[in-house]
Amino acid sequence: MKKIYGITGIFMVVFILTALMSSSFLTPYNMERLILRTSLFGIISIGVGFVIITSGIDLSIGSVICLIGCGLPWLLTKLSLSMPIAILVVLLATLMIGLLHGLLITKLKLQPFVVTLCGLLMYRGLTRGFTGDQTQGFGQVFKELRWLGEGRVALPGIPLETFGLPVPFFILVLVAILASIFLNRTIYGRYLLALGRNEQAARYSGIHTDKMIVLAYLICAGLAGLGGVLFILDVNSAQPVDFGNFYELYAIAAAVLGGCSLRGGQGTILGVVIGAALMQVLRNMITLVDWIPTHIEYAVIGAVILVGVVADEVVKRVASSRQIAASRQ
Amino acid sequence: MNPAPTEPLNSVDEAGLSPPLLLEGRGITKSFPGVKALKGVDLKLSPGEVLAVIGENGAGKSTLMKILAGVQSHDEGELRIDGQPVRFSGVEDALGNGIALIHQELNLADNLDVAANIFLGREPRRFGLMNTSLMHAQASDWLQKVGLRVPPETIVGHLTIGHQQLVEIAKALSVNARVLIMDEPTSSLSQHETEQLFAVIRDLSAKGVAIVYISHRLGEVKALAHRVTVLRDGENAGSIEKQDIHHDQMVRLMVGRDVSQYYALKERQTGEVIMKVEGLRTPHAPEHALHFELRSGEIVGVAGLVGAGRTEMLQTLFGVAPAVGGSMWVAGRSFTPQSAAQAIECGLALVPEDRKQQGLILEMAIKENMSLASLRRDQRRGFLDFGSEQDIADRMIADMRIKTPSDMQQAQYLSGGNQQKVVLGKWLAMKPRILLLDEPTRGIDVGAKQDIYRLMEKLAEQGVAILFVSSEMEEIIGMSDRALIMHEGRLAGGLPRAELSEQSVMQLATGGDRP
Numbered sequence A: 001m002k003k004i005y006g007i008t009g010i011f012m013v014v015f016i017l018t019a020l021m022s023s024s025f026l027t028p029y030n031m032e033r034l035i036l037r038t039s040l041f042g043i044i045s046i047g048v049g050f051v052i053i054t055s056g057i058d059l060s061i062g063s064v065i066c067l068i069g070c071g072l073p074w075l076l077t078k079l080s081l082s083m084p085i086a087i088l089v090v091l092l093a094t095l096m097i098g099l100l101h102g103l104l105i106t107k108l109k110l111q112p113f114v115v116t117l118c119g120l121l122m123y124r125g126l127t128r129g130f131t132g133d134q135t136q137g138f139g140q141v142f143k144e145l146r147w148l149g150e151g152r153v154a155l156p157g158i159p160l161e162t163f164g165l166p167v168p169f170f171i172l173v174l175v176a177i178l179a180s181i182f183l184n185r186t187i188y189g190r191y192l193l194a195l196g197r198n199e200q201a202a203r204y205s206g207i208h209t210d211k212m213i214v215l216a217y218l219i220c221a222g223l224a225g226l227g228g229v230l231f232i233l234d235v236n237s238a239q240p241v242d243f244g245n246f247y248e249l250y251a252i253a254a255a256v257l258g259g260c261s262l263r264g265g266q267g268t269i270l271g272v273v274i275g276a277a278l279m280q281v282l283r284n285m286i287t288l289v290d291w292i293p294t295h296i297e298y299a300v301i302g303a304v305i306l307v308g309v310v311a312d313e314v315v316k317r318v319a320s321s322r323q324i325a326a327s328r329q
Numbered sequence B: 001m002n003p004a005p006t007e008p009l010n011s012v013d014e015a016g017l018s019p020p021l022l023l024e025g026r027g028i029t030k031s032f033p034g035v036k037a038l039k040g041v042d043l044k045l046s047p048g049e050v051l052a053v054i055g056e057n058g059a060g061k062s063t064l065m066k067i068l069a070g071v072q073s074h075d076e077g078e079l080r081i082d083g084q085p086v087r088f089s090g091v092e093d094a095l096g097n098g099i100a101l102i103h104q105e106l107n108l109a110d111n112l113d114v115a116a117n118i119f120l121g122r123e124p125r126r127f128g129l130m131n132t133s134l135m136h137a138q139a140s141d142w143l144q145k146v147g148l149r150v151p152p153e154t155i156v157g158h159l160t161i162g163h164q165q166l167v168e169i170a171k172a173l174s175v176n177a178r179v180l181i182m183d184e185p186t187s188s189l190s191q192h193e194t195e196q197l198f199a200v201i202r203d204l205s206a207k208g209v210a211i212v213y214i215s216h217r218l219g220e221v222k223a224l225a226h227r228v229t230v231l232r233d234g235e236n237a238g239s240i241e242k243q244d245i246h247h248d249q250m251v252r253l254m255v256g257r258d259v260s261q262y263y264a265l266k267e268r269q270t271g272e273v274i275m276k277v278e279g280l281r282t283p284h285a286p287e288h289a290l291h292f293e294l295r296s297g298e299i300v301g302v303a304g305l306v307g308a309g310r311t312e313m314l315q316t317l318f319g320v321a322p323a324v325g326g327s328m329w330v331a332g333r334s335f336t337p338q339s340a341a342q343a344i345e346c347g348l349a350l351v352p353e354d355r356k357q358q359g360l361i362l363e364m365a366i367k368e369n370m371s372l373a374s375l376r377r378d379q380r381r382g383f384l385d386f387g388s389e390q391d392i393a394d395r396m397i398a399d400m401r402i403k404t405p406s407d408m409q410q411a412q413y414l415s416g417g418n419q420q421k422v423v424l425g426k427w428l429a430m431k432p433r434i435l436l437l438d439e440p441t442r443g444i445d446v447g448a449k450q451d452i453y454r455l456m457e458k459l460a461e462q463g464v465a466i467l468f469v470s471s472e473m474e475e476i477i478g479m480s481d482r483a484l485i486m487h488e489g490r491l492a493g494g495l496p497r498a499e500l501s502e503q504s505v506m507q508l509a510t511g512g513d514r515p
């Protein structure tokens, strides 16, 4: 718990600063968009959080989003598959991807960075291939499906025209609660945390470390796939060439900001979600605040991540030196 | 055979007042979160002296040594070298002042070769580039000094722990230190290697190098030390001069009470056979098939020289180094062990040799470490049972007298001996039917050692079969109902208690025939 104080503090500071600097930040419409984006990125960040906890990494998330996000409308409109079949295909594809990554990493002992880097290149290339690099979207049909991405739920006392909570927000809450229970309350979550620190000792304790690592990559690919569906529903028109570009980096950054150590074995789901929210507020700030030129976005985000990680380290050191001072008495 | 260092010890310096002290610590204190590890310790060291520092697990020995070697800084107190106050900024600084430390836990880069490890950070250069051939040549010299016969090109990760320990020693020797600190250097060495090390130590001492020697093996201390300093709970508990060094005296100062009756040597009633090993082949020595049986309630020692394949045998029995042939029969089930999970299911437990790599998740809490193997058994449909986790931790910390401020302390902050107790506790919590122990008392103080022996006996009485590997002859002879002796990957023979003696064990261990 101590670990998320730092990130929560930074989030609040950035949030308040943005509110002060831009009058359009706190408008209902902007808040709605912000919550929506946070939900989408939160979901994929939770996925990569699991992989990072095993001391792995997944660079292919953005391309999986592209594959699924462009693939689903393509299956529905180009191939005219029925909805259940199309969903089944998409689900199988993501599971296959996760399984492939996991098996290559555990059975062949390939490095996660390399395996998923190849994935990053392959899935996007593949998508551009089968779609003929054409823009993909649902058009105005598939109402029920589109509700998942575009639907809004009114809060009591506020008319829906003014503000509604986006449906993906509820999906994020559900995913986050499940993930959090899994990580902190089940033996499998404990196994992941243990093997992320010391795989050998975990194996000596009777843990099927390979299976657990595969599971982490499955979760990651699965949530990336879900993210892909939600992202395409949000924009409803995607170019295979750049849809989902760099999303893996946003997801990894959110996880790291949220307290996941790339050395493995460390991380909280709530931290990851707040990390994702911080990234989105930052991007929002850069667009809304007039005097910040939009094209320095990456510089700002990079700098804030660095500050976040440094602040986290400082907080840790201060806390432990306090404890030392206390035990000297 | 060596000139006794009494000369420099008793000589009087120019002013004719006090003997020249090489190193002195006065009133050293050090605190960690939740622990006051040192509470004003004094230490004196003269040139050529071999000073043994002893004390129970967690007494503060390693902490004091880390301070002397600049690894950690002290809170209060004063360090003096040649009478001049110093304060080290780091290890480099201490090395520059001629102080080198061999850590209790290995600190080698697994992926580099032996020579690179010995000269890490001090590589000989030529034209700005690393002079590899010179480095290998010099490394060979140092390896020869410590009696390690491996080529300097060997990757350290491929060596046994004992050999890695020798590399550490060679590395410390190679800096030509004036003060050489050894924190439990022999805990993973064979008898022969230990003797070799003693010869090196006596040689250095004769040349005026001061040695600080930490060990829980009091026999070694008696053989080697000119003086003994005892620590208890972070304070000086006393000092013993050469002529007064006796086992009982040391124990009394360490523990504050008498510890007697080391080995009970009770006749035990053994039950029926609960494990049969039928032609099992380890990946380490696949050309030899292993055959033996274990009975419930039996304590069987496994003896052999370092490298005889004892650890590898336990690893294969436990499934972490899957067998390449043969089978094992445990309580009605026949199988070829393929994973630790499978072995655990059959009621086996292994306390591994290397606690840092295989026994503990160093960054996890004591509590979480202790429950790790039991999680599957105690689960509630996949959910953690926090209650049983707490029970295990409370019970084991009390039973094993683990010294820690809380059960949430990370394992990495415990003293070496207390870490070992955590690993033991973790496996005892599993209530195994067959307990495999690999050097179970490594790094454990006399009091705790006795606790562990009593525990083994108690478990045996309850019907647990215990197979333990040990490099301490005394332990093998004192604890085993029967011993298995290994030589170069094969079982060279078995000896019942009546026939156990140092000679009979060594004869088989060195490849000789049955006595």
Ligand SMILES: Nc1ncnc2c1ncn2[C@@H]1O[C@H](COP(=O)(O)OP(=O)(O)OP(=O)(O)O)[C@@H](O)[C@H]1O
Pocket: B032, B033, B035, B036, B037, B055, B056, B057, B058, B059, B060, B061, B062, B063, B064, B104, B403, B404, B412, B413, B414, B415, B416, B417, B418, B443, B445
């Ligand atoms: N980095 C650390 N953080 C917190 N506590 C520590 C740290 N290092 C040591 N301690 C604590 O300080 C005390 C002294 O530890 P130390 O390692 O010096 O014991 P030791 O005498 O070497 O024991 P052993 O014989 O088991 O090796 C112990 O209670 C230990 O838990």
Ligand SMILES: [Mg+2]
Pocket: B061, B062, B063, B104, B183, B415, B416, B417
């Ligand atoms: Mg120690």
